[in-house]
Amino acid sequence: SYVLTQPPSVSVAPGKTARITCGGNNIGSKSVHWYQQKPGQAPVLVIYYDSDRPSGIPERFSGSNSGNTATLTISRVEAGDEADYYCQVWDSSSDHPRVFGGGTKLTVL
Amino acid sequence: QVQLVQSGAEVKKPGASVKVSCKASGYTFTSYGISWVRQAPGQGLEWMGWISAYNGNTNYAQKLQGRVTMTTDTSTSTAYMELRSLRSDDTAVYYCARDARPGAPFDYWGQGTLVTVSS
Numbered sequence: 111s112y113v114l115t116q117p118p119s120v121s122v123a124p125g126k127t128a129r130i131t132c133g134g135n136n137i138g139s140k141s142v143h144w145y146q147q148k149p150g151q152a153p154v155l156v157i158y159y160d161s162d163r164p165s166g167i168p169e170r171f172s173g174s175n176s177g178n179t180a181t182l183t184i185s186r187v188e189a190g191d192e193a194d195y196y197c198q199v200w201d202s203s204s205d206h207p208r209v210f211g212g213g214t215k216l217t218v219l
Numbered sequence: 220q221v222q223l224v225q226s227g228a229e230v231k232k233p234g235a236s237v238k239v240s241c242k243a244s245g246y247t248f249t250s251y252g253i254s255w256v257r258q259a260p261g262q263g264l265e266w267m268g269w270i271s272a273y274n275g276n277t278n279y280a281q282k283l284q285g286r287v288t289m290t291t292d293t294s295t296s297t298a299y300m301e302l303r304s305l306r307s308d309d310t311a312v313y314y315c316a317r318d319a320r321p322g323a324p325f326d327y328w329g330q331g332t333l334v335t336v337s338s
Contacts, residue, residue, distance in 0.1 A: 111281075143324040145264075152314055152331050153256075153264065158324035196264055200322040205281050207321065208254060208266040 112201035114211035121217045122187050130214045132180040132197030140199045142180040144173060147213075148193045156195075157182060184216070192218045221245040223315050223329035230335045231305050238301040239332045241315030248296035249273045254318040254325060255289060255300045257311040265311075269318055270298060305336045 115133040122128040132142060142160050145153035155164050157173035160180065170185045184191055197211040226240040241253060255267040268279035270289040277289050288301045298315055313332045316325035 141322055145325070147264075152328040153316075153325070154328070155324050155326050158326070164326070194263075198264075198325070202321065206266070207278065208269065208318075210256075210264040210266060213263040 111204045111206045112199065112209050114197055114199065114209055116195075116197060116211040116214045118212070119215045119217060121219055122184075123219045124187055124189060126187055128184040128187050128191070128216055130182040130184075130195050130197075130216065132182070132211050133178055134180075134199065135178060137178055137180050137199065138176045140175075140201070142173065142175050143198045144182045145196045145198065146191075146193045147196065153196065187216075187218055189218050192216055221317065221327045223317065223327055225313075225315060225329040225332045228333040228335070230337065233306055233336055233338055235305050235336075236301060236303040237305060237334050238299055239313050239315075239334070241298040241300075241329050243272075243296045243298070243317070246317075248291075249293055250319075252318045252320070253289075253291070253298040254316050255287075256314045256316055256325070258314070258331075259308070259311045262311075267300070267313075272298065302334075305334075307336050310334065310336045 144157040146156045147153040156167050156171050160175040161173045172183045174181050194213045196213045222244045224242045249272050252271045254269045270277045272291045286303050290299045315329040317327040
């Protein structure tokens with residue numbers, strides 16, 4: 111089945127830019143969705159179809175996808191952005207088509 | 220507004236079954252599917268399967284085939300996930316999520332249901 115690889119952790123100072131990567135074989139040919147999950151809460155969609163933002167999600171959140179890497183970028187990071195972030199794709203060739211990355215813990219220093 | 224409200228926490232013994240419900244509101248239930256996703260303590264998200272609320276078609280994760288059944292009741296806009304032959308490693312928070320079609324994002328999620336499997 112298709113594998114998505116995320117770094118376990120990323121740390122960033124407040125006001126700086128955080129970049130969380132999601133690696134997969136030719137992931138640029140797939141649509142990538144990103145979810146934010148805070149402790150004890152359900153995941154929340156923050157980026158869909160690589161770079162679209164749901165209503166209510168700040169413009170500070172953006173996404174890109176090319177080649178073998180998709181990236182979630184959070185600009186002007188705030189303390190409230192501290193959370194786990196998961197990428198997700200749909201792999202049409204798999205019997206396990208909806209695939210999540212392992213998740214990245216974003217720590218705001 | 221779209222809401223998915225799940226049933227309450229469950230404690231089960233190994234070998235038993237659990238059935239979790241997910242009641243949808245705020246949209247046309249049969250125009251979307253529902254995926255179920257679980258999260259073991261301290262672990263990441265694991266997709267379990269999908270059901271179409273339109274025609275009941277299902278697609279289960281290979282590792283759960285034979286132990287999981289997903290159903291819907293369109294009269295009450297409720298989706299159900301039943302997991303049988305429970306083991307300790309099935310202890311997790313179980314989420315339902317609205318899933319429009321293959322490739323679409325999970326745009327709304329239930330609040331989660333903790334299922335604890337313990338003797």
